[in-house]
Amino acid sequence: MCSILGYFNTALSYSEVVKQNSIMVHRGPDDTIVKEYKFLNKNLYFGHNRLSIQDLENHANQPMENERFIIVFNGEIYNHFEIRTQLQFSKFRTTSDTETILWAFTEFGIEKAIEQFIGMFAIGLFDKIAQKLYLIRDRVGIKPLYYTMQKGEFSFASELKGFGEHLKKTTSNKALIQFMTLGYIPNDNSYYDGINKLPPAHYAIFDGVNIDIKKYWDLPEEKINISxxxxxxxxxxxxxxxxxxxxxxxxxxxxxxxxxxxxxxxxxxxxxxxxxxxxxxxxxxxxxxxxxxxxxxxxxxxxxxxxxxxxxxxxxxxxxxxxxxxxxxxxxxxxxxxxxxxxxxxxxxxxxxxxxxxxxxxxxxGYDRYFTTESYYKKLKQIPQSLRTILSVIGKYSGQDKLKKISYPLKQLSEQNLYALLYSSTKPWELNSLFDKEFSRESFGKYEVSLQDILEYELDGDSLIDxxxxxxxxxxxxxxxxxxxxxxxxxxxxxxxxxxxxxxxxxxxxxxxxxxxxxxxxxxxxxxxxxxxxxxxxIERPKRGFSVPLKHWFRKELKDIVYDKIQSLDERFNKQYLNKIFQDHQNGKNFEYVLWNIMRIK
CATH class of the missing domain: 3.40.50.620 (HUPs)
Structure with a gap:
């Protein structure tokens, strides 16, 4: 396991790139190096921090290159010895999977090589002959990979800390809304404008000017007939x-x-x-x-x-x-x-x-929320809209926390609104209370934002649970x-x-x-x-998950910390609304996830 980093056409000096690479040394303390190359007659830096897992010797350090490619690689290819048997090249200097995949790309090409890989990977690959730079991320997204193109400078890194401060000047308001809803930033977004994640199962081709993103793998659509x-x-x-x-x-x-x-x-x-x-x-x-x-x-x-x-x-x-x-x-x-x-x-x-x-x-x-959503949707769909609207109003003003939370999905019944109840920290219909209405419109182009908008994903299975x-x-x-x-x-x-x-x-x-x-x-x-x-x-017992007693800590040990954090927030937030949430939590209602998210805002 390692970190990888790359800078093309940057104003940063070699020593400054070395400094950026060293910030990620926790990912690979066994060897750290930055090398300089030429890409279209402009500077190209590849950086690597190595955690030695396979072939612990120095000759397996990265960047690694052959006549055609230069590679920096984070991850593991577990079947790489089997891949070696399919290669014409046989004069390997190491027992490292890095050398195996370097030659796999050389002999098979990009997509055919990836097809052979069993493992997790984030890869930077420079084609010296074609003068193209490839970024490749594993099928599931086990290993992280971020990239940015700003004012002619192209950079990539395993973590956001690998990017210089000149590339992280502004934060993304859309990402902030997504984070407050989900507790994470989804899809290819990051917290910084102009910096993106390479999505899982994709690779990027950079020719020195343009970036082309391609998908190389997806989940199967067809179901098989099997006992x-x-x-x-x-x-x-x-x-x-x-x-x-x-x-x-x-x-x-x-x-x-x-x-x-x-x-x-x-x-x-x-x-x-x-x-x-x-x-x-x-x-x-x-x-x-x-x-x-x-x-x-x-x-x-x-x-x-x-x-x-x-x-x-x-x-x-x-x-x-x-x-x-x-x-x-x-x-x-x-x-x-x-x-x-x-x-x-x-x-x-x-x-x-x-x-x-x-x-x-x-x-x-294994998630109960799949079955709860399906069950409630089937039951609530049987109730006439007029009656659901009345029940929604009753729930909204009942003073009962659970009834209040379900009041909106009762009136605006949909599968995604019910799932949002169980899936999100701040519900999409609560965002206009948490933020100014114009804030949501500026970020998403509409006042009423749905869970689908937040996730940037459309449900596409052959059933709700799928x-x-x-x-x-x-x-x-x-x-x-x-x-x-x-x-x-x-x-x-x-x-x-x-x-x-x-x-x-x-x-x-x-x-x-x-x-x-x-x-x-x-x-x-x-x-x-x-x-x-x-x-x-x-084994058989109620599923609890990796729960943390935040709700108790926010009423005792972390109470003052979260209160001070709320007061420090800028004008994007409705502090009156958040102060009410804070007080309601002290009085017995549970807003632990909203409060924890607030503490994570930078």
Whole structure:
């Protein structure tokens, strides 16, 4: 795992580019280098910080080049030794996957090479002969990659901190609205005007003047005809293959273990496939209501792993708050990033690579909000519009928080409005209370903004549940979950691998009919596989997720901090509205996610 960086036609000096590269050294402390090249007779800098995982020797450092290409690469290609057998070139100097993919691009071309890759990747690739610069991001968006073109200067980086301040002069009002709604910034947007994320499953071609963005992969649209038992068997084979691949490393590999379905499945199969005792890691809470570490400990004992845990409390929050925004570069509202940061810190003391169970909920339908949205929509659709309008008014003025929240979707009934209730921090119809009306219009071209507008995504599945799952795959997964894991782990030079998001598993999961996935309830296919390895009674309990007791902290230890933050906000915000939210929270209502997002505003 590493960081990559590039500058073309920049006024920055070599030493200034070196400084920008060094800001990301936490992603790769084992080697850091910047090299200068020529691109259309103008300067081109490639920077790299290396976390050595495969081939730990200096000859595997980057940038790496052959007669045609120069490459900087962040990620892992787990099947690269198999790819070597398909190449005509055989005089490899290293056992590094970087050298393998360098020659794969040379012999196969861009898209045909990517087709061969099993792994996670963000790549900068300069074609010396064609005089073109390529940026490439993995299919799911596991590895981050940002780029910008401003006044003839083209730059790219693994994190926003890699860009000079001259490229981050203004923040995006649209991104601010998106963040306050979702708790993350979706799609190809960033917090800064003019800086974009390269979307997952895309590559960019820069010819020195223009940028062309191309999509090279997508989820399957067609469903396959297969039995449930066949689906379970194929899924298990793919997961086992994926985990075997992700054990490839010249350093020790461990596993995050929460005690839930996904991490327990990954950890139990890892222990079977490992030649040594697996190290597993979990985070708990001093507040026993939120602490589920006891379940992880029970799973670890059963599978025979060497288990480590850390208990997380309010003092840890205070220690992290000062540096939190440095880790995430732009506003990021997923509060579970706090324990994730601590877990990564403690894990790095023992291993350099850790496998995570992320992705199971999106692929195999583990989120309750999918089913709640579908159920409520079917029921409410049976009520005449006139009666729903009356109920909406009653709910709005009832004084009951839950009834008030549902009043708008009752009147303006749609699947996306119901989903917004469960999915968003600030509801789209509340934005004109949080901000000035003109602020929303200037950013989105309309006064009334929908969840679809915020997400920049249209539901496109063959059923509501399939559509919501695909929405989460394209937005929530890369822009929240994987962002959280990448920044938290890389802040401590720890590589996180996500075996359930192997693209072969993704393709198979989305080709399965929804009824088949849900034959025995949510995530029944994954449960079926897990219960062969771990007793059912150790797993089955109410799903809580990686919850953090923010609502209590905002009434006690963090009360003054969030109040002062509200008072410091500029004229874009309606402080009267936010002060009311703050007071309502003190009086027992729950606005923890809105308040946490407010604390993240820069």
């Amino acid at each position: 449930y038992n066949e689906a379970v068997k194929e899924t298990e084979q793919l997961i086992r293959s994926s985990i075997k691949y992700r054990l490839l490393a010249d350093v020790e590999v461990g596993s995050f273990l929460s005690g839930g379905i996904d991490s327990s499945l990954v950890s139990s199969i890892m222990q079977q496939e490992s030649s040594q005792k697996l190290k597993t890691f979990s985070i708990g809470f001093e507040d026993k209501f939120y602490d589920e570490s006891v379940y992880a400990k029970e799973i670890a004992k059963y599978i025979g792993s060497e288990h480590y845990e850390y208990k997380f409390g309010i003092q840890d929050v205070f220690k992290l708050l000062e540096d939190f925004d440095k880790f995430y570069d732009e506003p990021f509202g997923d509060a579970s990033s706090l324990p994730m940061l601590l877990l990564s810190d403690k894990t790095k003391d023992y291993v350099t690579v850790a496998l995570s169970g992320d992705g199971g909920d999106e692929l195999f339908l 559509s919501l799952s695909r929405l989460d795959f394209h937005r929530y997964l890369p822009d929240d979950i994987l962002t959280k894991v990448d920044r938290a782990s890389m802040s401590y030079s720890l590589e996180a691998r996500v075996p359930l998001l192997d693209h072969r598993i993704v393709e198979f999961a989305y080709s399965l009919p929804i009824k088949l996935k849900l034959k025995h309830g949510p995530k029944s296919i994954l449960k079926e596989i897990l219960y062969k390895e771990v007793p059912k009674e150790l």
